[in-house]
Amino acid sequence: MTQPLTAGTTEALARTPRIALVGVHGFGERHLENLARLGAKGSLELVAVADPLPPAEGTLGAEGTLGPEVKVFASLDELLASGIAPDVVIVSTPIQTHAPLALAALTAGANVYLEKPPVASMAQYEEVMAAAARAGRLVQVGFQSLGSEALPAIEALVASGEIGDVRGISATGLWLRSKAYFTRSRWAGKRSLNGTDVVDGVATNALAHAVATGLRLAGARTVADVESVDTDLYRANDTESDDTSVVRVKTTAGSTGGTVLTCALTLCAPVQSAPSVTVYGTLGQLTFFYTEDRLEISSAEGTRTETFGRTDLLENLLAARTEEDLLSPLSGSGAYVSVLEAIRTAKAPQQILPEFITWEGEGDAAHPVVHGIEALIRRAALGQATFAELGAPWTGSNGPALNGPAFSVDGVPVAALQDGSQVRPTSSPRPYLHPVRTLAGTVVTDHVPEDHVWHLGAGVALQDVDGINFWGGRTYTRDAGAYLWREDHGRIITESAEYGDGHRREQLSWLGPDGTPLLGEQREWRWAGVGNSAWKLTLDFRLESATGRPVLLGSPGSNGRPQGGYGGFFWRLPKVGDATIWTPDARGEDAVHGSVAPWLAWSGTFDAGTSAPGHVTGDPGLGHPATLVFLASPQAPDPWFVRHSGYPGVGLSLAWDTPVTTGPGRPVHRTVTVIVADGFLATQDIEQLISTLGEPA
Structure with a gap:
């Protein structure tokens, strides 16, 4: 107005x-x-x-x-x-x-x-x-x-197409504040004071500029420009207000239309760094360090840095004749106030338990450091995920927020089923298992990792289903001979499920970007104990065309990328120390990758955490020994897909270098069994376990 x-x-x-x-x-x-x-x-x-x-x-x-x-x-x-x-x-x-x-x-x-x-x-x-x-x-x-001259420059760069289409925006802040910061006044660290709203907090005060700048670049100014706000609020300090939070905003308007802005912010970092807002594009990205008016532009031509001037907001107000002349008018803060209102009305921030915090400094200069906060901030920004969805241990969920049943062996929780509904669209939302644990509680899956935020625990994913990406991330095409960001991501939804003791049967639909069904899937999970220190998980899935015609199931490998035949069953591992990867006939990533063998084993020290806070307290951080044994599908001699040097992952390639066809009444059927064991297993131990299961070694 x-x-x-x-x-x-x-x-x-x-x-x-x-x-x-x-x-x-x-x-x-x-x-x-x-x-x-x-x-x-x-x-x-x-x-x-x-x-x-x-x-x-x-x-x-x-x-x-x-x-x-x-x-x-x-x-x-x-x-x-x-x-x-x-x-x-x-x-x-x-x-x-x-x-x-x-x-x-x-x-x-x-x-x-x-x-x-x-x-x-x-x-x-x-x-x-x-x-x-x-x-x-x-x-x-x-x-x-908002007085920075970088903002119109960023808008011009986006409009020019230099970074392609906007995929999302993040605002990140890693600051530290001491005890003195929260004792400087009566209202500091308060959500209310004597019944009056204060709404102090990391997103509403200390790093409010990160939120406001992110909203401006997302084209969100008014209340009507905000479709939804998700809040995930925590506190390490003895305060009412949050100091470590994720706020996720979906916009309705602006030049980028329907953009998701993810604000991942903390006042509990080990060291303070310049906060930033990043615009992610299909061809590059722009990172604006707003306290320095410094812009990093990354594109196909490389990376360059530009520094801009800034207009003083008081001078701008004095020169203004109408509201349109203002750089930061109150009417343009409606979107920001929508975020503040969501925080004001959210439940009180959750206390981060002391075992996840290290205090540094003495007296009023002491400040808390939340364990692993730097990596979590990056993952939240890249994956458009909250701390709870990432499964940060101090969220109290011992894993991502559960939206499906847990699998247990003899009363011990060993896996949680996620429906994928909170996964960002460009990561191809789909059901998956995470966290998966050994009987002793060692976590042996990862999801939304910083290197590939579209990797989701254990499940089924394909990068090419008649040209639709059900894997997430960029798509490899034969014409380009490269990975490209495209608007080609599908999603997998659960239509129905039957859950019993040791098994779960599901009917799933694989939907294209427009909601059209491409595949129907019958999936069954089965789990049971195998002795005192191991259990087995079996995944059986059948993929059948839902189009009334044949559907091609492909991979980067079938589209021309050498050694890139991933797709089908895939298991993303967390960080593993001293990893050993072998089959009955080969040892090491290079030798095992692309080979056909009845089983593949992966052992090492897994240091993604344990199931109970008591285990975390006093944990020396040396990792926990475990072994995963993957048994090949009896239906087809699919090659093993293995990655270790770039990231830890194992899969069975449904379409290594040639697409597979499924038609009405002609499903593609695979069964994979995984033995999850504590400790290090040798080949003799593995073959004995397999023999006990009644499987051919």
């Missing part, structure tokens, strides 16, 4: 603008420095300040004073009642006071510079917006990063 200036304001522009500052401590000191700078240029006149803790005489501003002509009051009400009529009131006070002070300033006829966050609730936002409209005044919000 364009807000015109009234005649009184227009007249004021003909003389030096008169400024009043409310709140001279904390960030108010930065405003004093800026006011001194602009006053020295003759751009404005600071006429008054208000603060319930008035500064001592002669102590205001840079070099000790701004002169005796600056009047000092204990409150904005006293300031306005004195007859001083400021043209602009700067509000740099505790969050819960922003709205009432802005309302008072607007009623008095002043324009307002409102520090972030502008308000503490959506109701306050609507009230201040209405007051500004009635008064015909302007409200600028202090998101200084």
Whole structure:
């Protein structure tokens, strides 16, 4: 909405603008420095300040004073009642006071510079917006990063197509704050104070600029531009507010339309680094370090860095004639307030247990470090996932948030079924198992790993089903001879399931991007114990055309990529130390990859965690020995697909170098069994286990 200036304001522009500052401590000191700078240029006149803790005489501003002509009051009400009529009131006070002070300033006829966050609730936002409209005044919000000249440059780069189509946006922040930060004032670290909303927190205050900048680049300004907000809030400090959180926003509008912005933020990092916002494209990416006005552009031509200037938001407000002239208008903060409102109304942040935190420093300078937070922030940003969905151990879920049944052997949970509904579209959402554990609790699967965020535990995935990608990530095409980001990702949904003791039968549909069924799948999971230290998992699946015609099942290998025949059954492992990979006739990644053998074994020390917090406490971090034995499908001699040097993964290739066809009444059928054992097994142990199962060795 364009807000015109009234005649009184227009007249004021003909003389030096008169400024009043409310709140001279904390960030108010930065405003004093800026006011001194602009006053020295003759751009404005600071006429008054208000603060319930008035500064001592002669102590205001840079070099000790701004002169005796600056009047000092204990409150904005006293300031306005004195007859001083400021043209602009700067509000740099505790969050819960922003709205009432802005309302008072607007009623008095002043324009307002409102520090972030502008308000503490959506109701306050609507009230201040209405007051500004009635008064015909302007409200600028202090998101200084929105004054960066990098923002229009980024928008131009996206529009030029240099990074291709936008796939998503992330905002990441790894900061650290000490105990003193949360004891600096009564409202710090509070969600409310004496029944009044405060909504302090990592996304609403400390790293609010990351959220606001990400929303601006996602084209989200108004409340209507936000379709949904997911919050995942935690705290390591003894506070009410969150200090380690993921906020995921899906937008409805803007040049990128329907973009997902994932904000992964913490105040509990081991070291502080420059926060950033990244725009991911199909041909490259843009990373904006907004505190430095520095932009990294990565594309097919390489990586280059550009640094930009910044327009001061107070100068921008003084020069503005209408709301459209403002770089950070209150009307453009509606999307941000939608995020704040979602955080305000979310359940209280969950406490991170002490065993997942290391305190560094002494006394008021001490600060918490959440274990593994740097990698989790990166994974959350790349995978558009929350900490709970990633299975961060301190979320209390001992794995990703369960949305399916758990598999147990003799009362011991050994696997959890995920329906994949929270997986981002470009990772080809699908059901999968994760975490899968040994009987002693060692986790032997991974999902949404930083290197390939579309790798999802243990399950079935194919990169080419009649040209549709059900694997996730980029697609390898014969024409390009390379991997390309394309809008070709399908999804697999569960139509029905029967669950019993030691087995689960499912009917699945493989749907194209437009929702058209391509395949129907009958899938069965079976699990049972094998002695005291091992259990077996069997996956049986049948893929059948749902189109009424033959459907080709392919892979990068069948599309021309040498040694790239992955697809079908796939098991993504976590980090494994001292890994040994072998079959009855070969040893090592290079020798085993592409071979046909009745079984493949993988042993090593797995250090992705254990099942119980008690195991984590005092864990020396040396890893836990385990062995996985994969038994080949009896239906076909599919080659083994093995990766270790780049990432740890094992699969049986359904279409190694030639596509497989399924037609109506002619399903493609495979059965894979995996023995999950604690400790290191030798070949003799493996063959004895297989013999016990009644399988051919």
